[in-house]
Amino acid sequence: MTELVQLSHSLAVATQGKGFIEITGALASWLEESGAANGLLTVLVRHTSASLTIQENADPNVRRDLSDALEALAPESAAYAHQEEGPDDMPSHIKAMLTSVSLGIPVVDGKMTLGTWQGVYLIEHRASPHLRTMALSFIGEVVRR
């Protein structure tokens, strides 16, 4: 039986306004650098106007339609009480609440157990560029080096 370890990391991503930014590669790189073998990866986005999802990484139109769907569910035109930070701020909080703030991803043989068409995405909900940070945790077996 292999002893388990826990590893922590912080991942920063610069966004360019509203959109889906794939972070699958960055997560895979951290797992590889860490020698992670079998266990659980957890990702937490440390913001309330950006969020996470795992979605199709093939046709870019899927992300476009997902963005449109979020716009329709949380329109800027609604009468929000919270207006101080601009018309795109309160819709951003709603979109974050409706998607994911944390994701748990089992890891086997050093690889995330994602399906063929799955990519992990940071979703920027604000109109302007932001620097977003995510807290990463891995708990499991590591390769001895």
Add this chain to the structure above:
Amino acid sequence: MTELVQLSHSLAVATQGKGFIEITGALASWLEESGAANGLLTVLVRHTSASLTIQENADPNVRRDLSDALEALAPESAAYAHQEEGPDDMPSHIKAMLTSVSLGIPVVDGKMTLGTWQGVYLIEHRASPHLRTMALSFIGEVVRR
């Protein structure tokens, strides 16, 4: 103090088109077979047009209303850019984004800490039958046998 272990498993479920399929029993069976005692169970669905939720397992009308609510939030009639895989595909991605792709469930004395009325469900969003796989992870104490 008991040493912790990590266990991995793959769970496959055949769906019959749109609907909620309860997987609580399958998860409980894996925990029991594995000798899982105290720790954390994580479930990840490896698809982008099926998803997960924990919801009431008593009145079947609840799942019917939940399905209707998802249909209203992501109607097939909307003008999607992504059309190649049929009218039910893009709504499926939206529904998956709005529900859950992964769930973390604490386990105590070998049992998931679900409430009385909670069941764990795979939600099939596509109209046709699919074989869906989920990655399971348990990290914690196991019973020695």
Add this chain to the structure above:
Amino acid sequence: MTELVQLSHSLAVATQGKGFIEITGALASWLEESGAANGLLTVLVRHTSASLTIQENADPNVRRDLSDALEALAPESAAYAHQEEGPDDMPSHIKAMLTSVSLGIPVVDGKMTLGTWQGVYLIEHRASPHLRTMALSFIGEVVRR
């Protein structure tokens, strides 16, 4: 290398009808009492008409707008098949499905890795007061005392 442990706890919160109740402090207290140092905290709400989110803890208007958004997405006025438990029950299940039932939060040096403006909230979706319980799990390194 420090040996990992797993800890379990149950957190009960009395709600006063619909609203967001911050539980960040209660989670931090449990971590501190437990000597949790580095690892992963998981919170599962054990109900299907209450749920979890991590959202802005500054302007109270944000929670008001979030509540309004959930009301709009799951109106009491819709024609639900499930009516036996009152007009606020089926909307509660929908709101729970659209938000989070479990959250994974990496812990570093005994602190949750939340961003500056993030608070963890239990969302009560029912109109009347309820006693809600959450299952907590910590897996990681603890301080020896």
